[in-house]
Amino acid sequence: MPSLLSNRLAKRMLRPAFSLVEQRLERATTALQADLDALHHEVADLRRQSYGLGLLLDHAGRDGHRMATATQLDTLVREVTTVTGASGEHARRDLTVAYRTVVALEALGVGRMAGSTSDICGKLATVPLLAPPNEEVLEIGTQHGLFAAALLRMLHRAGVEPRLTVVDPLAGALVPSGTAPAPVREDVVRANLALCGSRSGAQARLLRGESGDTGVRAEVSDRRYGVVVLAGDPSVAGVLADLRLAEELAAEGAVVVLDGHGDDTRPGVGEALAKRVADGSRLRILGVVAGTAFLRAE
Numbered sequence: 001m002p003s004l005l006s007n008r009l010a011k012r013m014l015r016p017a018f019s020l021v022e023q024r025l026e027r028a029t030t031a032l033q034a035d036l037d038a039l040h041h042e043v044a045d046l047r048r049q050s051y052g053l054g055l056l057l058d059h060a061g062r063d064g065h066r067m068a069t070a071t072q073l074d075t076l077v078r079e080v081t082t083v084t085g086a087s088g089e090h091a092r093r094d095l096t097v098a099y100r101t102v103v104a105l106e107a108l109g110v111g112r113m114a115g116s117t118s119d120i121c122g123k124l125a126t127v128p129l130l131a132p133p134n135e136e137v138l139e140i141g142t143q144h145g146l147f148a149a150a151l152l153r154m155l156h157r158a159g160v161e162p163r164l165t166v167v168d169p170l171a172g173a174l175v176p177s178g179t180a181p182a183p184v185r186e187d188v189v190r191a192n193l194a195l196c197g198s199r200s201g202a203q204a205r206l207l208r209g210e211s212g213d214t215g216v217r218a219e220v221s222d223r224r225y226g227v228v229v230l231a232g233d234p235s236v237a238g239v240l241a242d243l244r245l246a247e248e249l250a251a252e253g254a255v256v257v258l259d260g261h262g263d264d265t266r267p268g269v270g271e272a273l274a275k276r277v278a279d280g281s282r283l284r285i286l287g288v289v290a291g292t293a294f295l296r297a298e
Contacts (some may be wrong), residue, residue, distance in 0.1 A: 113146045120150075138166075141168055142166045148164060162205075172185045222247060227255065260292070
């Protein structure tokens with residue numbers, strides 16, 4: 001039986017329907033092509049933006065990238081509010097400011113801040129929210145001094161004009177900083193502290209040596225500190241020694257920050273804290289934010 005479409009009369013009768021179908025297909029194809037062209041331009045723009053953002057926030061020159069996610073921030077907000085008692089809105093605001101501070105200082109400074117984005121921002125936001133009892137800040141183990149500069153800025157934002165004392169060997173060793181190792185020297189630390197933009201950085205007291213050195217211990221013991229940051233020797237013995245020193249030097253109500261508590265590569269930190277608390281300590285554990293333990297001196 002011959003095909004219906006080969007019949008001239010059938011073709012003539014179906015021609016209007018064919019034309020209508022062709023017109024609709026043409027309109028649909030045109031609209032689809034327009035959408036594809038628009039999508040192509042959007043993708044090209046996103047690639048350009050992503051490249052520029054990557055230059056600012058990728059891992060080059062630091063431990064890892066600084067690409068924060070909404071999930072990370074939401075988790076930090078929950079942890080910070082649990083430790084500090086601050087409202088979620090207040091914690092989110094301070095974490096956002098801390099993130100901007102980290103990006104700015106790492107872009108301008110020499111070296112980098114050690115740790116993940118969550119860990120660094122968690123520390124920077126939590127310390128001011130815990131309302132230290134005085135303006136004296138002691139940091140044991142500063143590396144390049146960038147975290148100290150960021151902490152000074154965050155304390156200034158909270159209405160505190162901090163006075164910083166740093167204890168570190170400052171031996172000039174090259175610490176890996178992404179693809180560009182940077183030396184840990186006094187001039188590097190002072191240059192980075194200057195980025196905090198206040199006299200707190202310029203007048204910071206840098207004590208060269210280990211926290212257990214007799215001379216250093218005598219110098220650092222001339223005052224009581226409202227904030228003590230422990231980021232030195234991560235061995236059990238080293239952390240125990242630093243915790244004992246913190247107990248001696250912390251003012252009543254002081255905030256003690258124990259770096260690396262949740263870091264699997266530094267198991268000695270958690271072990272030392274558990275041992276010290278079990279043996280009796282005036283330091284009370286407030287909680288953990290992104291792997292850093294926060295304690296209050298009683």
